[in-house]
Amino acid sequence: MNQADAETQSMTQWFDIGALDDIPRLGARVVRTAYGDIAVFRTAEDRVFALDDRCPHRGGPLSQGIVFDGRVACPLHNWCIELSDGTAVAPDEGCTGTYPVRRDGDRVLLGLAPGMGNVVSLVQAAEA
Amino acid sequence: MRDGGNMKQRLVLVGNGMAGVRTLEELLKLAPDKYDITVFGDEPHGNYNRILLSPVLSGEKGIDDIMLNDDAWYAAQGIALHKGSRVARIDRAARQVVAEDGTAVAYDRLLLATGSRPFVIPVPGHDLPGVISFRDIGDVDAMLAASREHRRAVVIGGGLLGLEAANGLMRRGMDVTVVHLGDVLMERQLDGAAGALLQASLEERGLAFRMGAQTEAILGAERVTGVRFADGSEVSADLVVMAVGIRPNIQLAQEAGIHCERGVVVNDTMQTFDPAVYAVGECVQHRGATYGLVAPLFEQAKVCANHLAALGSSRYEGSVTSTKLKVTGVDLFSAGDFVVEDGDEELVFKDAARGVYKKIVVRDNRIKGAVLYGDAVDGAWYFQLLREEADISASREHLLFGQAHLGDSGHGEQERVAAMADTAEICGCNGVCKGEIVEAITAKKLFTVEDVRAHTKASSSCGSCTALVEQLLANALGSDYSESPKKKSLCGCTEYTHDEVREAIRANELKSIRQVMEFMEWKTADGCPKCRPALNYYLLCAWPGEYNDDYQSRFINERAHANIQRDGTYSVVPRMWGGVTSPQELRAIADVAEKYQVPTVKVTGGQRIDLLGVSKEDLPRIWGDLSRAGFVSGHAYGKAVRTVKTCVGSEWCRFGTQDSTTMGVKLEQSTWGAWTPHKFKMAVSGCPRNCAEATIKDLGVVAVESGWELHVGGNGGVKVRATDFLCKVESMDEVLEYTAAFLQLYREDARYLERTAPWIERVGLASVKQRVVDDAESRRALAERFRAAQQGAQVDPWAERAEGAAKHEFIPIRQVG
Numbered sequence: 007m008n009q010a011d012a013e014t015q016s017m018t019q020w021f022d023i024g025a026l027d028d029i030p031r032l033g034a035r036v037v038r039t040a041y042g043d044i045a046v047f048r049t050a051e052d053r054v055f056a057l058d059d060r061c062p063h064r065g066g067p068l069s070q071g072i073v074f075d076g077r078v079a080c081p082l083h084n085w086c087i088e089l090s091d092g093t094a095v096a097p098d099e100g101c102t103g104t105y106p107v108r109r110d111g112d113r114v115l116l117g118l119a120p121g122m123g124n125v126v127s128l129v130q131a132a133e134a
Numbered sequence: 135m136r137d138g139g140n141m142k143q144r145l146v147l148v149g150n151g152m153a154g155v156r157t158l159e160e161l162l163k164l165a166p167d168k169y170d171i172t173v174f175g176d177e178p179h180g181n182y183n184r185i186l187l188s189p190v191l192s193g194e195k196g197i198d199d200i201m202l203n204d205d206a207w208y209a210a211q212g213i214a215l216h217k218g219s220r221v222a223r224i225d226r227a228a229r230q231v232v233a234e235d236g237t238a239v240a241y242d243r244l245l246l247a248t249g250s251r252p253f254v255i256p257v258p259g260h261d262l263p264g265v266i267s268f269r270d271i272g273d274v275d276a277m278l279a280a281s282r283e284h285r286r287a288v289v290i291g292g293g294l295l296g297l298e299a300a301n302g303l304m305r306r307g308m309d310v311t312v313v314h315l316g317d318v319l320m321e322r323q324l325d326g327a328a329g330a331l332l333q334a335s336l337e338e339r340g341l342a343f344r345m346g347a348q349t350e351a352i353l354g355a356e357r358v359t360g361v362r363f364a365d366g367s368e369v370s371a372d373l374v375v376m377a378v379g380i381r382p383n384i385q386l387a388q389e390a391g392i393h394c395e396r397g398v399v400v401n402d403t404m405q406t407f408d409p410a411v412y413a414v415g416e417c418v419q420h421r422g423a424t425y426g427l428v429a430p431l432f433e434q435a436k437v438c439a440n441h442l443a444a445l446g447s448s449r450y451e452g453s454v455t456s457t458k459l460k461v462t463g464v465d466l467f468s469a470g471d472f473v474v475e476d477g478d479e480e481l482v483f484k485d486a487a488r489g490v491y492k493k494i495v496v497r498d499n500r501i502k503g504a505v506l507y508g509d510a511v512d513g514a515w516y517f518q519l520l521r522e523e524a525d526i527s528a529s530r531e532h533l534l535f536g537q538a539h540l541g542d543s544g545h546g547e548q549e550r551v552a553a554m555a556d557t558a559e560i561c562g563c564n565g566v567c568k569g570e571i572v573e574a575i576t577a578k579k580l581f582t583v584e585d586v587r588a589h590t591k592a593s594s595s596c597g598s599c600t601a602l603v604e605q606l607l608a609n610a611l612g613s614d615y616s617e618s619p620k621k622k623s624l625c626g627c628t629e630y631t632h633d634e635v636r637e638a639i640r641a642n643e644l645k646s647i648r649q650v651m652e653f654m655e656w657k658t659a660d661g662c663p664k665c666r667p668a669l670n671y672y673l674l675c676a677w678p679g680e681y682n683d684d685y686q687s688r689f690i691n692e693r694a695h696a697n698i699q700r701d702g703t704y705s706v707v708p709r710m711w712g713g714v715t716s717p718q719e720l721r722a723i724a725d726v727a728e729k730y731q732v733p734t735v736k737v738t739g740g741q742r743i744d745l746l747g748v749s750k751e752d753l754p755r756i757w758g759d760l761s762r763a764g765f766v767s768g769h770a771y772g773k774a775v776r777t778v779k780t781c782v783g784s785e786w787c788r789f790g791t792q793d794s795t796t797m798g799v800k801l802e803q804s805t806w807g808a809w810t811p812h813k814f815k816m817a818v819s820g821c822p823r824n825c826a827e828a829t830i831k832d833l834g835v836v837a838v839e840s841g842w843e844l845h846v847g848g849n850g851g852v853k854v855r856a857t858d859f860l861c862k863v864e865s866m867d868e869v870l871e872y873t874a875a876f877l878q879l880y881r882e883d884a885r886y887l888e889r890t891a892p893w894i895e896r897v898g899l900a901s902v903k904q905r906v907v908d909d910a911e912s913r914r915a916l917a918e919r920f921r922a923a924q925q926g927a928q929v930d931p932w933a934e935r936a937e938g939a940a941k942h943e944f945i946p947i948r949q950v951g
Binding site: 021023024028029030031032033035036037038039040041043044046049050064065066067070071072073074075079081082083084097116118 | 578588589591594595658659660661662663666667685686687689690693694698700702942946947948949950951
């Protein structure tokens with residue numbers, strides 16, 4: 007782990023956002039923040055991922071898309087985004103911000119820290 | 135390399151061309167680690183796009199533009215490539231191939247893709263310097279060199295390849311004479327009339343022709359000086375290009391004792407008579423046919439890869455092909471068999487002044503072949519009708535005018551794509567111009583409409599420009615550009631078609647999406663956004679009242695019961711039976727609009743009121759208020775029965791013959807809530823003035839003095855289509871009965887996302903009539919099944935959600951900060 011990563015990790019604040027079963031399998035829920043929405047996805051195998059709820063294409067709400075094979079299809083123009091790293095599936099090009107997610111028993115924890123995704127950079131900008 | 139206990143098998147490919155390498159690409163997608171792969175190619179290049187040699191010759195493209203796989207690609211895939219190395223023999227007993235330079239490589243599986251050889255007429259002088267064929271980059275280089283030093287060229291052969299060569303040489307500044315044995319150019323693709331138009335157009339551009347001319351000798355001592363014909367006449371030439379045809383290159387296979395006829399004989403799995411040896415491409419003979427166009431080769435590649443990967447789940451069943459001449463500015467299309475035989479009918483359109491000629495050959499109400507010259511925009515449509523063996527009896531009177539003649543929205547009169555400027559907009563939805571598409575086709579090496587959609591977004595929204603995109607592909611790639619399987623699989627997750635999946639659901643009583651995917655061996659774990667909504671619909675339709683709707687497999691609009699807008703808000707359209715409302719209803723809508731600060735209130739095209747810009751969290755509350763005022767969901771968001779548009783009819787209108795509003799209300803009340811393959815719109819007009827525009831609806835009812843006419847299969851959207859007349863009935867009850875039957879037939883028979891218009895064009899009006907009108911028993915059974923399904927379907931989703939159902943859909947899981 008390099009220093010920047012270590013720093014980010016030490017500054018990460020973890021939020022209990024709910025139980026795993028609050029998120030439908032192959033579905034998503036939205037975490038609302040003052041600076042924008044974060045989409046939290048649950049795959050068929052109960053893996054959980056968090057992304058900025060904005061498609062890199064035209065800002066469509068990814069939380070509303072169809073989830074399949076570790077990806078989500080944006081409801082507006084069908085761009086497919088990888089849940090693990092927020093990148094658009096080729097040939098489309100683009101990337102949306104990601105956030106760490108942890109499971110604690112049946113609880114789902116979302117990590118937020120400066121420099122992560124869209125929401126937190128906005129938090130930083132507001133504070134600066 | 136046979137590493138770590140995980141013994142890899144060895145696959146050797148002989149022939150580094152398009153078919154062979156495409157097979158490897160397909161194979162690597164399916165089983166990336168199954169084989170150690172070795173490739174032999176006798177040309178000193180990587181794999182290139184042979185069908186683009188003509189534009190290289192004419193100077194429209196460079197060699198670099200047509201490379202498909204460079205050395206880096208082979209290296210990245212771990213493929214051992216032997217370029218410029220010809221295989222001398224195959225030792226089947228020892229299972230190895232030996233190259234001319236002595237290199238020997240052992241195989242567990244061998245793939246032959248040796249392609250074809252140009253046929254050289256064995257006349258005296260055929261081996262003189264200056265006599266070449268047109269087959270590979272080496273030939274193109276030789277022609278280019280000749281065009282720099284010499285003036286006069288003769289091309290022997292007036293087929294596709296010969297004409298492209300002649301055109302290229304002419305554009306390089308040579309005087310070109312085309313010599314053709316027959317009387318009709320491209321006689322395998324064109325009939326006499328189209329051939330004559332083509333010849334006239336090419337003569338206008340500067341090509342000279344010697345038709346009906348049999349070459350007797352090629353003249354010259356050191357180098358070619360001319361050609362002499364059987365009638366004794368001669369033409370002088372510094373370059374002679376032989377383009378009289380190709381022959382499958384079977385020498386290697388034959389010498390190895392593999393069964394060959396005209397080509398290397400393969401079965402439906404692309405396997406030769408030696409089970410360890412497969413073959414694909416132009417060297418192959420399958421069910422008696424050989425192919426020289428790219429689409430069939432790619433289909434073969436896909437099937438062959440499937441078997442090499444040991445999946446064993448697909449078969450090649452032959453291809454129907456279409457052809458396009460790659461001569462810039464010439465619009466020409468040919469498909470199927472256009473030779474008129476006993477019992478065939480010919481539909482012909484000819485406009486000499488515009489240089490347009492179209493011929494469609496019909497047998498038993500099905501298109502058997504088509505030739506288009508001068509206006510080929512409908513080629514793709516005819517080809518589709520041909521492949522699907524669609525019954526064209528209902529549309530034959532306007533068939534020749536094409537699918538586009540009714541005025542596709544979005545691109546006006548721009549139908550002749552060859553003549554369009556690079557800046558002309560092709561896709562009006564996504565703002566994609568001709569130049570961008572052509573650039574992407576070349577630069578990103580695209581072959582299919584799907585590829586173009588993925589890379590440029592053209593034709594990915596409403597689809598009205600699909601024919602134009604296909605034209606651009608055809609112009610850029612020539613020959614048969616896009617893949618043309620007779621059977622189109624439902625999506626990339628399966629090899630099965632919509633119809634096969636549906637049949638399996640019924641026959642095997644599959645009752646959940648997971649069951650279908652397991653039973654039919656889906657290739658992906660979760661399916662995709664294309665197949666999941668389709669499966670959900672098929673299951674819902676097959677097992678009404680029993681199947682548990684899978685909301686996660688529905689598009690957001692149907693999951694949220696509202697229409698998502700570009701900014702992520704939603705629109706709400708309450709149902710207004712037959713378009714009739716009241717002060718009390720309007721007041722309730724106005725109250726809701728004010729209470730929730732709805733930014734836009736708009737009357738829709740279907741005579742309903744749309745509340746736009748509602749946040750998702752407000753939806754259940756708005757619905758609760760509307761529900762208390764007596765409204766139910768208008769289903770304006772779903773693949774479902776939408777609205778019934780009406781005129782005021784005999785109650786008020788001085789021309790009205792029947793009570794169209796009451797009819798419309800009854801229709802809507804009996805059909806609302808039904809899910810359908812695509813949206814389903816209705817209208818009722820009170821007299822033939824047709825103010826409700828019933829003849830562009832999925833089902834339109836037009837009142838006449840003596841009863842009601844039923845019209846079906848209309849569409850007022852992207853592709854305007856007027857309805858077909860189904861029948862006339864006398865009473866309102868009959869209208870309801872026939873509508874229920876028609877709707878149920880559409881629900882059970884059409885493919886997911888297929889509107890009634892293309893469905894009827896595909897299955898033919900006759901079969902719909904038979905089951906809904908002529909056969910009373912069938913009609914009763916259909917209507918009965920519809921009514922049974924409606925029992926469970928007519929539950930207002932808005933009221934349920936206002937009372938707390940599916941709550942998680944509408945609220946955030948948590949607020950942070």
